[in-house]
Amino acid sequence: MSPSPSGVALAVDIGGTKFEVGLVSSAGEILLRRRCPTPQDAGADLLLDTLTRLIDEVLDAQAQVGVTATVCGVGSGGPMSRAGDSLSPINIPGWRDFPLRSRLAAHTGLPTAIDNDAKALALAEGWVGAAVGVSDYMAMVVSTGVGGGIVLDGRLLDGADGNAGHVGHICVIPDGRPCGCGAQGCLEAEASGTAIAAITGAPAADAGPAVVERTGMLVGRAVASVANLLDLRLVVVAGSVALGFGAPFFEAAQAELDLRSRLTFSIGARVIPARLGADGPLIGAAAVGFRSFGSLLSQP
Numbered sequence: 559m560s561p562s563p564s565g566v567a568l569a570v571d572i573g574g575t576k577f578e579v580g581l582v583s584s585a586g587e588i589l590l591r592r593r594c595p596t597p598q599d600a601g602a603d604l605l606l607d608t609l610t611r612l613i614d615e616v617l618d619a620q621a622q623v624g625v626t627a628t629v630c631g632v633g634s635g636g637p638m639s640r641a642g643d644s645l646s647p648i649n650i651p652g653w654r655d656f657p658l659r660s661r662l663a664a665h666t667g668l669p670t671a672i673d674n675d676a677k678a679l680a681l682a683e684g685w686v687g688a689a690v691g692v693s694d695y696m697a698m699v700v701s702t703g704v705g706g707g708i709v710l711d712g713r714l715l716d717g718a719d720g721n722a723g724h725v726g727h728i729c730v731i732p733d734g735r736p737c738g739c740g741a742q743g744c745l746e747a748e749a750s751g752t753a754i755a756a757i758t759g760a761p762a763a764d765a766g767p768a769v770v771e772r773t774g775m776l777v778g779r780a781v782a783s784v785a786n787l788l789d790l791r792l793v794v795v796a797g798s799v800a801l802g803f804g805a806p807f808f809e810a811a812q813a814e815l816d817l818r819s820r821l822t823f824s825i826g827a828r829v830i831p832a833r834l835g836a837d838g839p840l841i842g843a844a845a846v847g848f849r850s851f852g853s854l855l856s857q858p
Contacts, residue, residue: 563584563845563848563849563852565584565627565628565629565848565852566581566582566583566584566589566625566626566627566628567581567582567627567628567629567630567631567843567844567847567848568580568581568613568616568617568627568629568630568631568666568668568847569581569582569588569630569631569632569633569840569841569843569844569847570609570613570630570631570632570633570662570843571632571633571634571675571678571839571840571842571843572596572609572632572633572634572635572647572650572675573596573634573635573649573675573701573702573839574596574635574647574649574650574702574703574752575595575596575701575702575798576593576594576595576596577593577594577595577596577608577609577612578591578592578593578612578839578840579591579592579593579609579612579613579615579616580592580616580840580844581616581620581623581625581627582840582841582843582844583625584848584852585686586682586685586686586841586844586845588837588840588841589623589625590616590619590620590622590623591616591840592612592615592616592619593612594608594612596608596650597652599652600652601652602652602653602656604652605650605652605653606656606658606661609662610662610665613662613665613666617666627666627668628668628669628851629668629669629670629671629847629848629850629851629852630662630663630666630668630669630670630671630847631670631671631672631673631678631843631844631845631846631847631848631849631850632658632659632662632670632671632672632673632843632846632847633672633673633674633675633677633678633679633839633842633843633846634647634658634672634673634674634675635647635648635649635650635674635675635703635705636648636674636705636720636721636724637719637721637724638672638673638674638719638720638721639719639720640716640718640719640720641659641671641672641720642658642659642671642672642673642720643657643659643660644656644657644658645658645672648703648738648739648746649702649703649738649752658672659671659672669847669850669851670847671846671847671849671850671851672846673720673846673849674705674707674720674721674723674724675699675705675839675842675843676697676698676699676705676706676707676723676725677705677706677707677714677716677722677723677842677846678707678839678842678843678845678846679697679698679699679707679794679796679832679834679838679839679842680695680696680697680706680707680708680709680714680723680794680842681707681714681842681845681846681849682697682834682838682839682841682842682844682845683695683697683794683796683832683833683834683838683842684697684709685841685845686834686841687794687832687833687834687838687841688794688830688831688832688833688834689709689792689794692709692792693709693710693711693712694709694710694711694788694789694790694791694792695708695709695790695791695792695793695794696708696709696723696725696781696784696788696790696792696793696794697709697793697794697795697796697832698725698777698781698793698794698795698796698797698800699795699796699797699800700749700750700751700773700777700795700796700797700799700800701750701751701796701797701798701799701800702750702751702752702798703726703746703750703751703752704725704726704745704746704749704750704777704797705723705724705725705726706723706724706725706726706784707722707723708722708723708784708788708790710788710790714849725745725780725781725784726744726745726746726750727739727741727744727745727746728744728745728780728783728784729741729742729743729744729745730743730744730745730748730749730776730779730780731743731748731776734747734748735747735748735753735756735757745776745777745779745780748776749772749773749776749777749799750799751798751799754769754773754799757769762798762799762802762803763798763802765803767806770803770806770807770810771806771807771810772810773799773803773807773810774803774806774807774808774809774810774811774814775810775811775813775814776814777795777800777807777811777814777829778810778811778812778813778814778815778817778818778829779814779818781793781811781814781815781827781829782814782815782817782818782819782824782827783818785815785819785824785827786818786819786821786824789823789824790827791823791824791826791827791828792827792828792830793815793827793828793829793830794830794831794832794833795808795811795829795830795831795832796831796832796834796835796838800831801831801832801835808829808830808831811829812828812829815827815828815829
């Protein structure tokens with residue numbers, strides 16, 4: 559990645575379980591962070607009010623760390639429009655075609671960029687994480703939902719509307735469980751934290767060995783399709799489900815990947831834990847801001 563970004567980013571991570579806001583330096587260091595639960599079954603205004611209160615708390619604390627944010631970067635579940643001008647996170651039904659970017663820009667006065675949270679993670683892991691120095695890889699989040707971001711030839715893929723990398727909606731079980739997207743058998747419908755809770759009747763954190771192995775296997779199945787399609791050999795996986803399940807999850811994913819990646823260029827593809835752990839979403843959100851208003855990875 560070159561050249562390096564400069565300044566300090568106000569980083570905003572929007573998830574179905576929590577909102578998190580922080581200040582991130584141009585070296586990828588989190589200087590300050592605050593979080594709160596995502597309001598459930600809330601309307602658009604309450605969601606926005608909760609988020610802006612958290613943002614104000616962070617901005618008011620800038621003096622404590624002696625910095626001033628110059629850009630705002632946001633990572634959120636999708637889908638969304640290419641520039642993030644409107645978004646409709648599947649796991650946040652209160653926001654549908656919601657103009658979050660313009661609302662946040664008006665509130666903070668900062669140049670603001672929004673991208674998919676898994677694409678943000680891909681930027682973060684290539685910047686200061688497990689994919690440093692790698693020009694072709696995918697980053698995944700296996701958490702409340704499942705998302706992905708793809709880097710090829712050192713460039714983060716955007717797609718026509720900015721939604722490239724939605725690995726959570728690869729079909730892994732034909733005619734499987736209904737998915738929130740309207741299809742059936744998607745990886746997100748079978749292996750996300752939401753899906754595991756629906757299947758087992760208990761939180762993913764309480765899942766037994768069989769569920770952990772099945773989840774890893776299905777992730778490996780989806781990863782193999784991506785490796786075979788896009789000629790890449792590294793997949794970095796983050797998220798509370800994947801990292802919480804730990805080694806048995808990754809062993810099952812790697813075994814399935816080995817079984818199904820049999821082309822000369824995909825044999826040996828690896829699936830590994832993300833290096834940034836719980837810091838990844840905020841660093842990724844900052845990377846979105848730096849990418850748009852500084853320089854991080856090649857630009858389209």
